[in-house]
Amino acid sequence: MWQPSSARWDIPKHLRPWLNDPGSLTARLNALGRAPIKVQVLRQSWGRPRLSEARTLGLRTSKTCLIREVVLYGPRQQPWVFARSLFPAASLTGALRHLRQLDSRPLGGYLFTHARLGRSKLQLALIPPTGIIPAALQGDTSLWGRRSVFTLYGKKLLVSETFLPDLEQTLQRNT
Numbered sequence: 001m002w003q004p005s006s007a008r009w010d011i012p013k014h015l016r017p018w019l020n021d022p023g024s025l026t027a028r029l030n031a032l033g034r035a036p037i038k039v040q041v042l043r044q045s046w047g048r049p050r051l052s053e054a055r056t057l058g059l060r061t062s063k064t065c066l067i068r069e070v071v072l073y074g075p076r077q078q079p080w081v082f083a084r085s086l087f088p089a090a091s092l093t094g095a096l097r098h099l100r101q102l103d104s105r106p107l108g109g110y111l112f113t114h115a116r117l118g119r120s121k122l123q124l125a126l127i128p129p130t131g132i133i134p135a136a137l138q139g140d141t142s143l144w145g146r147r148s149v150f151t152l153y154g155k156k157l158l159v160s161e162t163f164l165p166d167l168e169q170t171l172q173r174n175t
């Protein structure tokens with residue numbers, strides 16, 4: 001499912017700059033909505049990574065991670081992004097320990113304050129309505145997503161972001 005962004009994709013023109021932008025999605029959404037996005041935490045609990053996630057993080061699937069699933073909302077409470085982040089236990093130590101209590105603060109608001117933040121190449125996917133994303137958010141269409149591994153103080157975390165229908169329609173209107 002996940003392919004390098006250089007793969008021969010037929011990415012819709014209005015999504016291409018967004019899917020491939022290595023900067024903070026939070027910052028870009030704040031600018032789009034001309035207001036700070038709202039973060040609703042759907043889940044922040046320990047669990048096992050999916051096989052693809054474990055491979056991307058270089059972990060065995062038996063290694064539990066803190067799994068954070070959130071929805072980012074636009075200024076009129078439009079659901080714009082479903083994000084799933086995995087924090088290996090070994091990453092939630094030292095300077096990153098406080099990420100255990102991120103709550104409704106946007107992860108990017110913290111990550112992108114660090115000049116030494118590392119980010120892997122973005123992988124893209126067209127995610128079918130198979131339950132990976134709550135059906136109430138996805139509907140019955142496949143949605144474009146992106147993911148990458150951030151590295152900070154030598155600690156890794158995997159962040160995947162799926163663009164929900166309202167965001168896609170908003171971007172299409174703006175193109």
Ligand SMILES: C=C(O[C@@H]1C=C(C(=O)O)C=C[C@H]1O)C(=O)O
Pocket residue numbers: 023024025026027039068070072081083084085105106107108109111159160161
């Ligand atoms: C990584 C970023 O943080 C955003 C906020 C997230 C959260 O609060 O869990 C998760 C993914 C991103 O959409 C970013 O802004 O680029």
